Amino acid sequence: MRHYYFLVLLMTCSLQLSAQQNDIVKTQGITSALHQNNIGQIIFTEKAITAAELKKTDFLSAYTLTNKSNLFITVFMGNSLTNYMHQLAPELNADSLVKIGCYQFSLFIDDHLVYSSNLHPGAPYGSIKNFETIISKPLINYQAENTLWTQSFWGRFMHFGGDSALTEGKHLLRMEIRPYVQLATLKVGNLIAKGELNITVNRKPKIDLAKINLNPVKAYDGFPVSTEKLDSNKIKELKAYIDAAVFKNISSVVVIKNGKLLVEEYFNGEGRDTLHDPRSVGKSFASAITGIAMGEGYLKSEDQTLKEFYDLKSFDHYSPLKEEVSIKNLLTMSSVFDGNDDIDASPGNEENMYPTDNWVKFALSVPVSLTRPKDEWHYFTAGVILLGDILNKTVPGGLDKYADEKLFKPLNIRDYKWQYTPQHVPNTAGGIRLKALDFAKFGQLYKNDGKWNSKQVIPKFWIEKTFTKYKALPGRNGEYYGYLFWNKKYVVKNKAYETFYCAGNGGNSIFVFKDQPLVIVITATAYGAPYAHPQVDQMMERYILPAVIDTN
Structure with a gap:
């Protein structure tokens, strides 16, 4: 027996020695x-x-x-x-x-x-x-x-x-x-x-609608309680599926109809006073502030180019093509920069920007693309950082103060938090934190053609330009891009409902519907999850829209 164990040990040592060599x-x-x-x-x-x-x-x-x-x-x-x-x-x-x-x-x-x-x-x-x-x-x-x-x-x-x-x-x-x-x-x-x-x-829960109660809707600043019809069973079913994690990491669902609060539900420990981080939803706020600055004359037009704001030759990878990049290119994600957040190897991918100590320098140093078709849409977060920097150096008092005076105070939004760049400029790439109902105010402002309490906060012409289908989204049939707003249609009972919307990582969205009196907010924390946006689409088409749309 000892001889046997000796042979086994010898063979094991020989194999390990061979592997090590x-x-x-x-x-x-x-x-x-x-x-x-x-x-x-x-x-x-x-x-x-x-x-x-x-x-x-x-x-x-x-x-x-x-x-x-x-x-x-x-x-x-x-x-x-x-x-x-x-x-x-x-x-x-x-x-x-x-x-x-x-x-x-x-x-x-x-x-x-x-x-x-x-x-x-x-x-x-x-x-x-x-x-x-x-x-x-x-x-x-x-x-x-x-x-x-x-x-x-x-x-x-x-x-x-x-x-x-x-x-x-x-x-x-x-x-x-x-x-x-x-x-x-x-x-x-x-x-x-x-x-x-x-x-x-065992992923499909058994639901007893009789045991599910909806959150009592209470008035909120700017939003009285709606008395519109609602298929409450659809919202109860949605609520049960969120609680059972069929739909994961959802933190709030808010529906505004005809300017009144119809649905307000919170999940996973969140509530009315929670400040949500909707990531790139914040890009649409940059668009709004650009429109306000345009209306007040601090920016002349969206056709102004980068050469009016920067000495581009002082940055790496200079190209004359960068001289002609316009504010409109930044708003519609169609500049010549070789930056695409959907491609890991892209030089201008946002993940390459965040570790640097100067995000504007990073963005302006991104080389131009010599292969992508001219003016084709590509998701380029660093371009929105440039837009924020242009605003910061153009509007009186800087972007932080200007946004507070011209956007947040008129909406009576007091409780909010910016994230900041390394230069302490509000981070227009995303991450501004607001309450779900204050995000709904932002959406309703667009639904109102830029007005809030009879005050024109955003110029009407800017709302119209923002809600224009400038760019078809590659690989997405029937989807478009406006001025840092997305566009798509949802289909319910064979009828299409068009919406412009803000969107951010994790499944965050503010939907402003074109032909329905609806603003819908969904906040979520499914950051980086492939299911984040598809599950929101399912929630909208199967539950939320069937519960609240006018079918007559």
Whole structure:
């Protein structure tokens, strides 16, 4: 028997020595007997458990998946990711490998591949790729959504087929992990680890409408209580689905009809006095202030160009094309700058801007695009930072004071918070915090053609220009862009209802309907979640609009 154990030990040492000789970086190695016995396995647990504390009794073989589930993985690997990638590209050093490769995660439902993703090389960090031989991360963490790269992968899986594949009832979930490197062509390596979990999906709650009560509507400054008809059962059903996390991370729903408050519901611990962070909804506030400044003559027209405000030759990547970028280009997201927030590799992507100490300098230093069709729409947050800077240096007292005097005070909005740029200019990229009902005031101001309490706050001509379909949105049939406002149509009972609207990351929206006396506000905190905006569309078409529109 001793001879047998000696041979096993000798073989194990030989294998480890061989692996070490072929490795390019030193790893943490095999950390425990549990690790050794489960190399190549993905273990599922219902809570976060460190690899050091994990026991075999924690391993899940079956699980019930609800809208409020948590699901964590521990992956026991035989080597680090960098060493696995080295087998695919032995000519490259470790620093090069971590920049061009990562994990390929694949998820199967009932032996059918639903989604596979080559994870971005930036997650996890290079030092982790080099050293760690264990992954301990959440796929789902209901209490802290979308905070880690593994959760982001699960969100994409749900968006790209997982949601429809996980029908009510029993399923087999299988996960596989491989390494990849992106050379001239994509190279995918052998299986690193896999795991299976029997799941019972129970995501559709049973609703008893008789036990659901709507929030009593009370008057608010500028909004008396509406007595209009309302399909309360539709709103009750929506409320039940939000409470059961069918629709996730919703914080408020407000409906204004004919200038009166019809629906006011809050969720997830929020209330009437909560200041919500609607992210890029704030861009539309920049448009409003631009219109006010235009009406008062501080800006001559939206055809003014950047060369009137900046010495463009003093910034990197100068091009004569930048000289002709107009305020209108910034308002309609159609400038020549090579900036697109929807493309990670874009030089002008907003994520490249935030770590810098001067966002205006960053924006003006973005190179021009020589490949994108002229004047084509592209989502360019840094361009709105330029617009805010132009306003700040043009209006009396600066943007902060001017916005307060000309927009917020006339609406009697006192409780609000800007975010600021590194130069302490209000951040027109987004993030201004207001109460849900004050966001509704902003929407109603547009519905009123710029008037509030008989005072013309925003020039009517600016409202008309803002609500013009200047740019078709690429890849979105029938959707357009105005002056930092979006445009689309919702279909209810085969009838289309057109809206201009503000939108921000997380599922935040202020809808101003063209042919209905409606302003609708939805605030949410599903930041970075692929489901954030699609779930708002479902809420609007299935519940909110059917409950409040005039069908006669």
